[in-house]
Amino acid sequence: MSSVIIRKVSDKKDLREFIQFHYDLYRDDKYDVPNLYNDELNTLSKDKNAAFDFCDAEYYLAYKDGKLAGRVAAIINNSANERWRQKRVRFGWIDFIDDIEVSEALLKAVEDYGRSKGMDEIVGPLGFTDMDPEGMLTFGFDELGTQATLYNYPYYPRHIEKIGGWEKDNDYVEYKLFVPEKIPEKFSKIAEMIISRYNLRVKKLTRKDIFEGGYGQKIFDVINATFKDLYGYSQLTQKQIDQYIKMYLPMADLNLITLIEDWNADRKLVGVGITIPSLSHALQKCRDGRLFPFGWWHVLRALKFHKTDIVDLLLIGILPEYRMKGANALLFYDLIPWYQKYGFKWGETHVEMETNENVQSQWQYLESENHKRRRCYVKKL
Template sequence: MSSVEIKRVTDKKGLEAFIQFHYDLYRGNPYDAPNLHFDEVNTLSKDKNAAFDFCEAEYFLAYRDGKTVGRVAAIINNKANARWNRKSVRFGWIDFVDDIEVSTALLKAVENWGREHGMTEIVGPLGFTDMDPEGMLIYGYEELGTQATAYNYPYYPKHMEEMGGWRKDNDYVEYKLYVPEKVPEKYQKIAEMITKRYNLHVKKLTKREVKKEGYGQKIFDVINGTFGNLYGYSELSQRQIDQYVKMYLKMADLNLVTLIEDRNADNKVVGVGITIPSLTRALQKCRNGRLWPFGWWHVARALFFHKTDVVDLLLIGILPEYRSKGANALLFSDLIPWYQKYGFKWGETHVEMETNEKVQSQWQYLERECHKRRRCYVKEL
């Protein structure tokens, strides 16, 4: 068997091969949620992704006998490094066949590139920012993946352990939340109480308000305020916010988007819940991540006609100073009836740090199951 050859992606053809490898490796997998091809292109292209205003990146492909056997992205988020006083090179978009020589060579390429740029540690899997997939799945391999996360085979973390030198930097958990037959009484009582006591109210959006009245900006101001002190977070720039408004809100069913406003503070937006019908099964039917010729129909059925049992809790955020007031109860008392109406059976939370008990306490009045765990690894260079 010939040795593994690592090549840097230098052109569009190489980027296409980088994107295509995941589709080939996971073809037919019942749990993976493959991204749409054009979304991958937009995220990985340096002239399209606003994160490149403060990030640097290189992409590497692994070959054996002329066949692609692995890929990885090397990323330096200069803003996050400055914020957290670290010199980290991140690895992300990592996929490989079950061959320890391949995975070792890929990560060695990231390590070398990081050293060349003055980094002192390698950490991941992470993307450019927290809006990208985070962590390597270490538990929950037979659970349905989500559009916002990356699935991986069970042999991935085994390779990390076998290579040596890596240690846990952070773990994330994900919960399956079962939609109740009625809104839990606790949520209803808390929602009624904080409406009267603190003058907090639910705000439902119209398309016009999103496009013309700046609510997209207000939403991501809350996201920055909510996640600003969490592991590895880098504040979203204005260009990123503009991109994410188009990405998350342009096609959203606004019945599944709920804001909380403080009417004692000039209707300041203090909480946000962006939820969407799960697209995983639909994306699995989009060959190579393409909407044409038939993929668009499956995506449309899930997105607009709610032909799925699952709702993804994409972004849930409450400003820190409002969490103790129970503002999250307003979100759920509004959203749960919509879930019931659309026939959703359960919801998928986004990744949550295992130590973030305040976030996990939001689900205490719902039947829930911690069904996935992800790990970020770190290694000194």
């Protein structure tokens, strides 16, 4: 008989415990990058996250010998299930001590929730949408994490494999891209060619463009169109788009955002490159994800004063019909000089499906290193 007790999160106190567990489990770990506490609270609160318009969720805490030993979220993205004609419950926000009784009990809680809702598969780690971190780290445990991805101890995937019944559903890769001393000649030639041949142009933003000129909306329209056929993606709703515009763009360094427009099509927006100074080290200095009393200063130093060697390639999207035209080269033709000016030494890609050769081919003219891999697992219920 299991000595693990599973309890459903039922009030704000439980939710605070749920969030706090990650900070406690990874305290002083030099690779984990914790999210800000308020960001986690907003994402997990059903009255604040726009994804709850089409998602259902419950959160669970695991106790062993009277002590908190793990947590997990059970999520049903009804929009994604309808889009992909599936009946899947997702597990996310999973953390546990190195005790297989705990991990097995947590996953069983998600399975039971899924069955009660008529689901026939469990998959994860995934969040509510693709804007949340996804995929369990399986390689690169000695590499610094990022704000936009999950970090986990090496025993996590070992537990999944030992429990049994789980299979690979999707693998992701992440690359370290080294900033060159000068723009690669291939980039320059391709960029100059597509400017003259296709009349594609770089667009740099102003705050007015974003909040009064409609470019905030246009950016996420391109993201929706770019990602629509990717693994498990569900289209961002208008409410989510409005939320993300307010959340991500006000503090952005606009020099590190590059857009591509087609001047032959009434300046249609066809490509988006949103990059930010890495907040990894800054967030590690925010004790338990709090900006106050001193965390705000570390975040400000990274965002405004670029006190980091790393730039995160947060969202890169090119409309499908423009990928073969080399529009991505034009993005980095503009961005690389800014990286050089700010003193960034290397860039961190976001997660890329291992089968997405179109995305990975855009790094062929840069020195790169595949330094992390992660996996989404699936199991029949």
